[in-house]
Amino acid sequence: MAPVDLHHVALPAFTLSPERQRTLLAERDALIETTLELRSAFAAGGHQLDTSAWKLVKTVDDVRAYRSRRALHGAPDQTLDDTCDMDSSSSRSSSPSSSVDRNQLPSLGSSSSSGCGGSGSGSGRSSRPGRRPRRFCPSVKPAARPPAVVISGVIDGTAEDAVLGLIAHTDVQFKTRAAHLKTELDNARPLAELVLPTQEDPLVYAAVKWGLEPYGRFSQARDFVFLEAGGLTTDAEGHVVAYAIRQSVDLSDVIDLPRLPHTIRGYMSGCQTFGNMTPRGDTAHRTVEVFSRAFIEMDGSVPANMAAAAYAEKLMALALIIECAYTHKLAYLMRRSTTRSQCGAQWYRHSSNTCTNCTRAVCRVLFRPLQSGGSCRICQRTFCGKCSITRKMYVTLGNEVLQKEMLFCLECLLEAKSLDAHVVASDKINW
Incomplete structure (x- = not known):
């Protein structure tokens, strides 16, 4: 079947209200905050993951990709309210709250707590306002939650360089980034732009996009409706950290996107961070620490662990984002x-x-x-x-x-x- 160009798909006109835009940007901020907490917990644990809970998928230079092991998904402390949230969201409800439920998942699942050097629950989000009390769901299968993915390592460059390579607010810039990474969602189409770069703040961007990802001749393609955002923030210690987000969102109450033939709607949540490791004045050899957390839910017949491993390899391409900046x-x-x-x-x-x-x-x-x-x-x-x-x-x-x-x-x-x-x-x- 010939590939579908999303730019040629007829879509009805729609607008996002200011309140809805603020809600989407609040989701962005919450995901950044959660990831920075996990990043701090990971550093406190000696930048190590428990190999009994996490499996090394790929290593490129000083960057490593992990996915959570299957047994971890069935652990009691990971299959409570969060697993129930994912189980309810996997019903593909068109309710706007479904994306919020997915957003309330801890960034690595609670599995990150046991994986980051045995740091306990310090990296969780159980104290976040609005979370429901933990409860046991005996009907939920242990694999109901998609496996988590973690990327960690060190690459050359700066946090500012990472954002420069990541931000792509035009078709040409998007294609340039895709040429470097070679893992982009095929012909992603912007649906609504929330934040655009300006002369005063050129290193920031946020938009809702619709993207298509082919998975070869033996698997159906997946399409995603997601919030893409990039920019600079600071961590708890005041250090500059770059972030890049792709978070599935539900706009079914605003726009009725057509269902593409032979395509399954996928869901993903990912936040990548790049923190400067060398002093700002040191120009001899500047490096950044990479930390990413993500999950992807593809549905269909693709095994969850296989999907997570493939997703981890795609995220490894982010190490090339500095080359895009150059x-x-x-x-x-x-x-x-x-x-x-x-x-x-x-x-x-x-x-x-x-x-x-x-x-x-x-x-x-x-x-x-x-x-x-x-x-x-x-x-x-x-x-x-x-x-x-x-x-x-x-x-x-x-x-x-x-x-x-x-x-x-x-x-x-x-x-x-x-x-x-x-x-x-x-x-x-x-x-």
């Missing part, structure tokens, strides 16, 4: 270089057969194996292969994003990495 920074420098040239400013533009850095002869031939350099796409100076790096960039052609290899000198690459993400994000608003 692409934006390099594009910013290229735009600035072009503007200077058009304004007649003195720049480095010249043609030479010797490397600007080491004076080695630069061989300009058509055969890739023998090519040993060229002109930097930013400063236009000539460099040999040892003093330059060829990097894959994504350029726009109309509404399409194409991949192209471009050569950059080391000096311009270092300048791009050290650029303030706020400056680039402010300029990116006009791209």
Whole structure:
């Protein structure tokens, strides 16, 4: 069956009331708060998970993905009110409260309490106002709640860089991000934009989207209606933390989305955080700590643990979000270089057969194996292969994003990495 382009699906006109928008943003804030509490509990437990409760799914460099084990879902302290909430929400009720019930789940389930280094219930949300008292539901199967997923590790970059790569409020920016991550929901379509980047606050975004995710020829596709949000916040210690959210929401009382053929409605809840680990003034080697909590409920015939493992691998791609930010920074420098040239400013533009850095002869031939350099796409100076790096960039052609290899000198690459993400994000608003 040919893939469905959600942008071509006819939808009725609808609007979200200010009260409904505030409710959605309150869900965002609650999810951020919960995840930051879990992040603190995880750090207090020595950044370790109990291997009897959590299974390692994948490791890439210093980033690890875990899913909760099947036995954990049947533990008494995890199958009380929260399991009942999930069981009731899995009935696919069109009531607006169904998404709220899912939101009231602890971010990792109560399983995170036993998993974060045996930290007890300190990371739970049992004291949150409005939660129902715990109760036992004997009719609920132990696997009624979807397995939880945790991502933890360290990557290069800053929290601000993470948000720069994550925010995509236009189709072109979304396609650029998708080209880097290669795990995006296929042709996600914005339904309502709640918060847009501004010149004063360029690193923030929130919107409700409708996305489609194909799962190969042997499984039906899933579509999701979700709140996507990204921005910066602070933790309990006042440190800057970047966040990225995808949280399923119920808008059935506002808009009647068509049911796509051979497609099942899925539900997900995920919050990724990126916290700076190096002092702000240290530009030599900046790193961020990644912590993510999530679950996905796909329904259909896909085993829950298999779905969670696949979801964990997709979340691992978030480690590449810094590379997406670097692409934006390099594009910013290229735009600035072009503007200077058009304004007649003195720049480095010249043609030479010797490397600007080491004076080695630069061989300009058509055969890739023998090519040993060229002109930097930013400063236009000539460099040999040892003093330059060829990097894959994504350029726009109309509404399409194409991949192209471009050569950059080391000096311009270092300048791009050290650029303030706020400056680039402010300029990116006009791209």
